[in-house]
Amino acid sequence: MSVGPQWTPPELRSQDELQAMIEHVTAHGYGSMSRTYVRGILAALDWLTGRTGQPPITGAALGRPVTGTDASREHDAAYEALYATADPELWRVTQEQGQEYTLAVEHTLAWATGGDLGLLVPVNWPFPQ
Numbered sequence: 001m002s003v004g005p006q007w008t009p010p011e012l013r014s015q016d017e018l019q020a021m022i023e024h025v026t027a028h029g030y031g032s033m034s035r036t037y038v039r040g041i042l043a044a045l046d047w048l049t050g051r052t053g054q055p056p057i058t059g060a061a062l063g064r065p066v067t068g069t070d071a072s073r074e075h076d077a078a079y080e081a082l083y084a085t086a087d088p089e090l091w092r093v094t095q096e097q098g099q100e101y102t103l104a105v106e107h108t109l110a111w112a113t114g115g116d117l118g119l120l121v122p123v124n125w126p127f128p129q
Contacts, residue, residue: 039104057105071113
């Protein structure tokens with residue numbers, strides 16, 4: 001019997017890289033994206049770096065540092081929250097904060113867990129991609 005590849009949990013980008021993205025977005029915004037989108041990026045990054053204990057979509061504080069698995073779960077919740085058929089609590093976040101906010105949270109968490117999708121980094125980004 002052959003054994004398939006072993007599952008490995010997602011890993012977060014380094015705290016230095018997450019902090020650098022906060023600084024970049026705070027100083028420059030995010031291209032031509034709206035303030036609502038930028039607010040979603042910063043909400044996700046603030047949670048990932050421990051600046052706030054409240055996740056941007058589920059709102060359920062962990063009481064400990066965020067792991068890659070936590071970020072992946074919150075990413076899944078953000079994806080679900082984009083649809084009216086979602087859990088009503090998740091959909092409420094999109095209704096209250098705006099679709100661009102939820103989309104930005106989803107993109108940021110995808111990037112933060114090392115996915116190929118998500119945020120684009122600035123030219124001359126000092127961290128390997």
